[in-house]
Amino acid sequence: MNHLIEFWPILKRLLTYVIPFKKSLILAFFLLLSGSLSEVLGPILISYFINNILSKHQLHFKIIFLIIVLYILLQILSVFFNYFQSILFNKIAVKTINKLRQDVMNSALRQPISQFDSQPIGQMISKVTNDTEAVKELYDTVAPTLFRSIALILVILFAMFSLEWHMAIIALFILPLVIIIMCVYQYYSTPLLRKVRYYLAEINNKFNETINGINVIQQFRQQNRFEKYIEKSSQLHYMARMKILRLDGILLRPLLSLLSALVLCNFIFLFSYFSIGAFEVGILYAFITYLGRLNEPLIAITIQQAILQQSIVAGERIFSLIDSPKQKYGKNKQTLNSGEIHIDNLCFNYQNDTKNVLENININIPSNSFIAFVGHTGSGKSTLANLLMGYYPIKTGQIYLDGKSIDSISHTVLRKNILMVQQDPIVLSDTVFENITLGRKISEDQVWKILDTVSLTPLVKSMPKGIYSLLGEEGNNLSVGQKQLLAIARILVMHPKILILDEATANIDSGTEQLIQKTLLSIRKKSTLVVIAHRLSTIIDADLIVVLKRGKVVEIGKHKKLLKNKSCYWKMYKFQLSKI
Incomplete structure (x- = not known):
C-alpha cells in the first residue's frame, strides 16, 4: 500500500514537466492512434477476403486488387505514423529531461556546504546523470508504449465485438488477470529497483573516489583493495538485477503467454462446439490474429511497468535532491560600507x-x-x-x-x-x-x-x-x-x-x-x-x-x-x- 502512495505523487510530478510541450504531445498521440488504427484494419480486410472471396471461390480480380492495395496502404501508413510519433516523443523526452537536469543541477549548486560534507559526490553525480537518464525512458518509451498499447487493446476489442461478441467476451477475461499480475509485480519490484539505483550510485561514487585518489592508491599499492571495493558494489548491483530478472521471468511474458494460450484454446473449443456456419473461418482467422496482436500490447504494458518503476524510483531520488533544503541567506541587499x-x-x-x-x-x-x-x-x-x-x-x-x-x-x-x-x-x-x-x-x-x-x-x-x-x-x-x-x-x-x-x-x-x-x-x-x-x-x-x-x-x-x-x-x- 505504501508503494502505491509513493508511486502516484512522483508520477504526477514527473508528468508536469511535459505540460510546456502539450501541443507536440497531442500531435504525437494523434499520430500514434492513427498508426494503431492502420494496424488493426489489416486483419479485417483479410477476414473479408477469406469469408467473401476465398471460401466462396468467387475470384473478383478488381476487388482482390483493391484489397491488396488497401492492405499495403494501411501498412505504409502504419509505418509512417509510427515513425513520426517516435520522433516527436523523443524530442519531447529530450527537452523535458534537459529541463529536469537543469532543475537538479540548480538544486545541487544551491545545496548547503554541509550536504557536501556528509554526502558522497558520486551519489549526487548519479542523480544528475543516471537517474535523469532513467526518467527519460518514462517520456520516450513508457508513455508512448502505454498509450499505443491501450489504444491497440481498445481498437482490437472494438473490432472483436463488431465481428463476434461471444468470442470477444472470452478474450476480455484476460484483462483483469493482467491487472492483477501488474499489481503483484509492482509490489515486489519497487524495493528491488530502489536497491539497483542505490548500488549503481555506489559504483559511481567508488569510481569517482578511486580516480581522484589515484596517486595515493598507486603510491601505497592499494589497487587490489579498491578493486575489491568496486567488485563488491558491482556484485550487490548484479544480485539485485538478477532478482528483478527472475521476477520478470515469472510474472511477465511466460505467464501472459500462458493466459493467451488458454484464451486461444477457448476460441478453438467455441468454434468446434457450435454448428457449422455459426462462425465463419474468416472470423476465426481475425480473432487468432487479434489475439496475437492483443498479447503483444499486454506484454508491452507489463514490461513497461518495470521501466516505469525504475523511472519512479529514479524520480524519487531526483526530487529528494530538488526538495532538500537550500543554502539560506538573508534578504538585506544593502552593500557593506566597511570590512568591520x-x-x-x-x-x-x-x-x-x-x-x-x-x-x-x-x-x-x-x-x-x-x-x-x-x-x-x-x-x-x-x-x-x-x-x-x-x-x-x-x-x-x-x-x-x-x-x-x-x-x-x-x-x-x-x-x-x-x-x-x-x-x-x-x-x-x-x-x-x-x-x-x-x-x-x-x-x-x-x-x-x-x-x-x-x-x-x-x-x-x-x-x-x-x-x-x-x-x-x-x-x-x-x-x-x-x-x-x-x-x-x-x-x-x-x-x-x-x-x-x-x-x-x-x-x-x-x-x-x-x-x-x-x-x-x-x-x-x-x-x-x-x-x-x-x-x-x-x-x-x-x-x-x-x-x-x-x-x-x-x-x-x-x-x-x-x-x-x-x-x-x-x-x-x-x-x-x-x-x-
Whole structure:
C-alpha cells in the first residue's frame, strides 16, 4: 500500500514537466492512434477476403486488387505514423529531461556546504546523470508504449465485438488477470529497483573516489583493495538485477503467454462446439490474429511497468535532491560600507557532533586591518573562516559584518564583499582568462594588469595562446604557488571588503610567498585581511593575532606582545624557529 502512495505523487510530478510541450504531445498521440488504427484494419480486410472471396471461390480480380492495395496502404501508413510519433516523443523526452537536469543541477549548486560534507559526490553525480537518464525512458518509451498499447487493446476489442461478441467476451477475461499480475509485480519490484539505483550510485561514487585518489592508491599499492571495493558494489548491483530478472521471468511474458494460450484454446473449443456456419473461418482467422496482436500490447504494458518503476524510483531520488533544503541567506541587499567584523559569543558544532568545535569566540576586527588566526591542527581556524564566509548557519552567538548580522545579508552582497583564497584553490579546465574573470565583465587589459600585480605575466606570456591558453584539468600544468597566485588574481577583479586566506601560503616556496606578501600589501589598503597561517613568519606584521586552542581563544594581541607573554604563541614560534 505504501508503494502505491509513493508511486502516484512522483508520477504526477514527473508528468508536469511535459505540460510546456502539450501541443507536440497531442500531435504525437494523434499520430500514434492513427498508426494503431492502420494496424488493426489489416486483419479485417483479410477476414473479408477469406469469408467473401476465398471460401466462396468467387475470384473478383478488381476487388482482390483493391484489397491488396488497401492492405499495403494501411501498412505504409502504419509505418509512417509510427515513425513520426517516435520522433516527436523523443524530442519531447529530450527537452523535458534537459529541463529536469537543469532543475537538479540548480538544486545541487544551491545545496548547503554541509550536504557536501556528509554526502558522497558520486551519489549526487548519479542523480544528475543516471537517474535523469532513467526518467527519460518514462517520456520516450513508457508513455508512448502505454498509450499505443491501450489504444491497440481498445481498437482490437472494438473490432472483436463488431465481428463476434461471444468470442470477444472470452478474450476480455484476460484483462483483469493482467491487472492483477501488474499489481503483484509492482509490489515486489519497487524495493528491488530502489536497491539497483542505490548500488549503481555506489559504483559511481567508488569510481569517482578511486580516480581522484589515484596517486595515493598507486603510491601505497592499494589497487587490489579498491578493486575489491568496486567488485563488491558491482556484485550487490548484479544480485539485485538478477532478482528483478527472475521476477520478470515469472510474472511477465511466460505467464501472459500462458493466459493467451488458454484464451486461444477457448476460441478453438467455441468454434468446434457450435454448428457449422455459426462462425465463419474468416472470423476465426481475425480473432487468432487479434489475439496475437492483443498479447503483444499486454506484454508491452507489463514490461513497461518495470521501466516505469525504475523511472519512479529514479524520480524519487531526483526530487529528494530538488526538495532538500537550500543554502539560506538573508534578504538585506544593502552593500557593506566597511570590512568591520564583530564576533559575539560564537559557539558552533557540526551536525553530527555533540561537542562544540568553537566555544565562546569574541573578537572585534576594525575595517582594513590585518588579523591572523593561528593554532594547531583542529583548533577551529578553518571552521571560523567558513562561518565568516556564511557557509554554515550559526546556532549560538552571532557574526556581524559592518554592523549587520551575517544571516541577514543577501547572497549577492555577501559574495561580492567577502572572498576566500583556500589552501588548495580550484582551477577550472578552461582558459586563463575565464579562470580569472569567472564570467564577470572585464577587459583583456584589466586581466593583464592583474597578472602583473600577482607576477604571473611572464608565465602567461610563455603559454601558446597567452591569456586564452587552456589550463589542464584542476590546473595540473600549474605549480601549487602558481595556482595560489591565480586564485588571488580572481580576487583582484573586484576588491572585496573582507579577504580571507585559509593557509594560502602553507605549501609554497619562500620566493612565491614573497610575491604573495607583496600582493597582499596592495590589498590591505582597501580590504580587511583575515589570514589563517601555520607559517608564523607570514603574520609578524599583523595588527592582531588570535591564538586558538581546541576551539577557544587562548591568546590575542600583536606579535611582540604575545612573545613577551611566553605562552602558547611563544612556544609555537620558538618551535618553528628551531626547525629553520
